[in-house]
Structure formats: structure tokens, C-alpha cells
Amino acid sequence: MVMPTHIVAVGGIVEDEQGNILLVKTHHGGWVFPGGQVEAGENLMDALIREIKEESGIDVAVSKLIGVYSNTGIHKFYDGITDVPTKVMMDYVCNPVGGELATSEETSDSQWIVKEKVLDLVTAPAIRTRYKAYLEFVGEIKYMDYVTHPTFEIKLNRTV
Template sequence: MKRFPTHIVAVFGVVENANREVLLLKHRHRDIWMFPGGQVEVGENLIEALVREAREESGMEIEPGHLFCITSNTCTYPGYDGYDTVPSKVIMGFACTYKSGDFGESDETTEHLWVARDRVLDYVKMPDFIDKYKAYLEFDGTVRYLSYVTKPNYKVDLETTL
């Protein structure tokens, strides 16, 4: 049986273009709209991981900027692909700028949209993504920290600033 590390470290980015529209990606298997991001691989730093994930999921090049939130998904749940348990996750959110490239489908994504900032929540429906996007919109120079569980139901256990 394979085991994940104690925590999974992940990153995501809210990517804006020159028109201040936000990039959303449609997940291939879950029928949700999401921000680019994913797990940090061995030997990668956070910025490298975010740039790689955006490129893999969208075909686009981005420029990560400031950190606006850190979240902890503290629930665990049954694993997959030979893993026994999916552990807690620590996820960093970065404000990003679109640099170049055209959308291309990936193993994880099928579509993309550039959405006006005030319309993003018309598409993003996962509660943790909603809270992360609100932290982005409300960024005032302090980093928001959220600790939550997603299973069996979404619940924020702690919300503070750092």
C-alpha cells in the first residue's frame, strides 16, 4: 500500500489578463470550474509548481505575484490509485498575471473561460474555491488563513489573517 506524505503541499493561482478577467478551467472529470493549480512535486518550489501546473492544465504561461491566502484542508479520506489515505492539504493561493499562450486541453481540463471579476462566482461553485476567491477579492496586504474540512460537509474551522 502506498502512502502520501503527512501533508500534501499544493498551490493555485487566480490569473488575470490585461482586461482584468479571471482564467477559469473546466475539470475534465468533475464538471467544475476551477483555478489552475495542483500539488508541488519533489524538488519544486511553490512558484515553479504553479507555473508548471498552469502550463500543464491550460497551455498558458503565467507570472505568479503576491501570496494572498494559505488554506488547510484538514480532513482525510480514502485513497485511490493504490494509496491508502489522502492526507490533509496545505494550499497556497497566488495572484497571477497571464503572460502568453493559447488554451489547450489537458488530461485534467476540457475548456477555459476568461470571466469578469464580478462574475467568477457565477461559475465557481465549490465552497472552498468560493472562500479562496473571496480572499483574493478582499486582499488588503495581509494574507488570509482558512482551515476547513470538505468531507462529509464543507465547514470552516478557523479563519484569520497572518
């Protein structure tokens, strides 16, 4: 029996007191809300705080879980050789508590964007879908199963 391999990732929708959302511009994926993979031995909250700080320069406090997502499509990484396994992602609302906008090895820009203008910048279908779940959040956790390759397709969409 082969043990399953999954990538665990976290995403943070960081909203400031003026209703602006923190976005970062990645080299491969365009504008997104910050987040990334949880490292071995790292808890979800620490991973999210680390990823947001690394990608944007902003320090945050994690507030609440709003969505759990599975990207169950297996596809090739940017190198065209490596298989990308199933990814399980959890999105959280976060509050900024310090830091200053910065960039990183992964990001070429970071900005506070008016909440209503975020979808004008975010083009990746999965990120757009997850951001819309944030806009529609009324207290129930969203669960979605989707694939991103060859095209974006939602396979399951419900609240839990």
C-alpha cells in the same frame, strides 16, 4: 513514531489586463482556478507556473501570495480506498505573459471569465471561499483551516 504526510499544493488566480480571471473546468471538480500539487524537489513558484501551463495553456508570472489554507479533514480519494491526507495550499495572484487557452488530461475547458461572473461558475465551496478571499484581498495574507468532507466547514479563518 509515524512521520506526518501532507500534500502541498498551489493555486493561481490569473487576472488579465481587462480584469478577466482564468478558469479551468476539471473532470471531477467543475470550474476552478488552476493549480495543483507540488512535486518532490520542485519549488512553489515553478510548480504553480507548470500547473497553470499544463491545465490551461497560459504562461504566467507569479505576483504575490494572498492565502494559505489547510484542509485538515482526512477523507477517501475518488477510488473510495485511498486516504487523502492533510493538504496545505497556497494561493497566488499571477499575471498572464503568453500562451494560448488549451485543455489537458485534467481539464475539459479553459476560459477567461469576467471577474464578477466567476462565482456564477465555481460551485466547490472551498474554491468559492478561496476566490472570495482574493476579491477581498487588501494586503493581508488570509489563513484558513477547513474540512471538505463530509461537508465543507471552516474551522479557523484569520489574517496573518
